[in-house]
Amino acid sequence: MTTPPRLFDAEQIARNRARRSGPDNFVRDLVLEDLADRLSTYKRDFARAVLIGPDAGTLPQTLVTANGPVSAVRIEAFAGEEYPALPEGEQDLIVSLLHLQVVNDVPGHLARLRRALKPDGLLLAAFLGGETLTELREAFLAADLAVSGGASARIAPMAQVRDAGALLQRAGFALPVADVETHRVRYGTPFALMAELKALGASNPLADRPRRFATRSLLAAAAEAYASRDSDPDGRVRATLEIIWLAGWVPHESQQKPLRPGSATVSMKDVLGGSTP
Template structure:
C-alpha cells in the first residue's frame, strides 16, 4: 500500500512549541471549555479516559460528565511522531484536541485511536478546519505575488466538516456525528494573529514549507493586505476560526441500530392518503 503524502512535519511543530516565549493560548482554552460543555451532556461514567492536546499539562486532569467526574490521562499531542505516546491498555474515552489538523494520515490515525477503545467507547475530536484563517491565507497570497511574483504554501490545508463524518465511518466508528463551531475573533493586527498561531505551534508546520524566513517586507505587505481585506473601522482585524468536532462510538450490541429496509409496518403512501 502506498503511504499518504507527508504534508506536515510533527517534529517542526514540537520545535515551534518548545521555543515560544509564552504558552498562553486563547484557542486551546476556548476548545477545552467547549469540550466541558459537550461532555457535561453525557449521562455516562468513563473509568479510563485519555486527553490528547498540545500543552496538555496546562489543561485540567479532571472533567465532569452528566453523571460524575472523569480523571484524564493527559498525553502531549506533538512530538517526533504523528501518533502520540498513549498509555498501555484500552480506554472507554479518548479526546483529541487541536491535533488532527496537523496529522498526515487522518483515516489511519483515527483507526489507531479506535483500536485503543473498548466496545461502546467514545472518541471525541476537535480540530481547526473549514474556512479557518482564510483571510490570512489570502493576505499571504497577495503579498507573495506582490513581493516575489509567485506563491508559497504558508497556511495548511483544512479538513471540511462535510468530509469529517465519512472519516469516522471509514475508521469503523458507529453513530458518527460531525459539526462545526464558527467563531469570528478579532486581533489588534495581523502580527498579533501570527503570534497566536506560533503559540499553537502552527507557524507553518508544512513539510514543503519555504526554507527561508519570511522577510520583513513580505510580513509588512501581508499585514497591509489583511488590514485592507478584513480590517474594522477601529483598526482591528477579523479572523474566521472554525472548530470541527467529531464524535463516534466503537460498535456495541447495546447501541441503537437503523431499521432494515422494508421493515416498516406502515408505508408513507398509506399515511399520505389519510386526511
C-alpha cells in the first residue's frame, strides 16, 4: 500500500491552536446548531455515542435525537495525534466535527471510524470544504504573482461535495449521503478576516507552506486584490464558508437494498398513463 501524501503539518496545527486568543469559535457554533437539527430527524436509539471535535470540553455531553437524549463521550480532535483515540468497544454513533479537513489520509480515517462502529451504526461528519476561503486563496495567488512572480501554498486545499459521498463508499459505508451548507461572512477589511483566522487557530496548516513570514508588500497586495474582487457596495468584503456534511451507515442486513435491474413490477407506461418512447 502507498503512503498518503503529507499535506498537513500536525505540529504546525498544534502551534496555531496554542496561539489562539481563546476557545470561542463561531464556525464550531454554526456546526453544532446544524448537528442538533440533523440529529433531531433520526428516530433511533444510540446507546453508545462518541463526539469528536475541537475543544472537546466545550462540546455538548448530551445529543438529542427524535427518540430523546443521547449521552456522548467527547474526544478532542486535536490532541497532538492525527487520529483521535477512540473508546474501546463498538459504538452506535460517531460524530466528527471540523477535523477531516486537516487529515492526510481521509479514506483511511473514515475506514478506521467504520471499524469502531457496530453493524448498522451511524457516522455523521462535518468539515470545511468546497469553496471555503476561495476569495482569500485567489487574492493571495494574485498577490504572489504580482510581488514575486510565482505562487505559494497559503490556503489548504478543500474537498468538493461531489467527491464526499465517494469517500464514504471507499471506506465501506452504506447508504452514503453528502450535502453542503454555504455561509457568507462579511468583514470590514481583508486584514480583519486574516486576524480572525489567526484567532481561530486556522492559519496555514500545510506541510509545504512558505517558511518565511508574509511581507508587508505581499499582505498589502493581497488585501488590495481581495477588496477589488470581493467587496460589497458598503466597502465590506465577503468570505465564503462551506461546511460539507457526510452521513453513512455500517452495512447491515436490515438496511434497504437497491432493486435488481429488471425486477420492477410496475411499468413506466402505467405510471405515465400513456405510451413511452
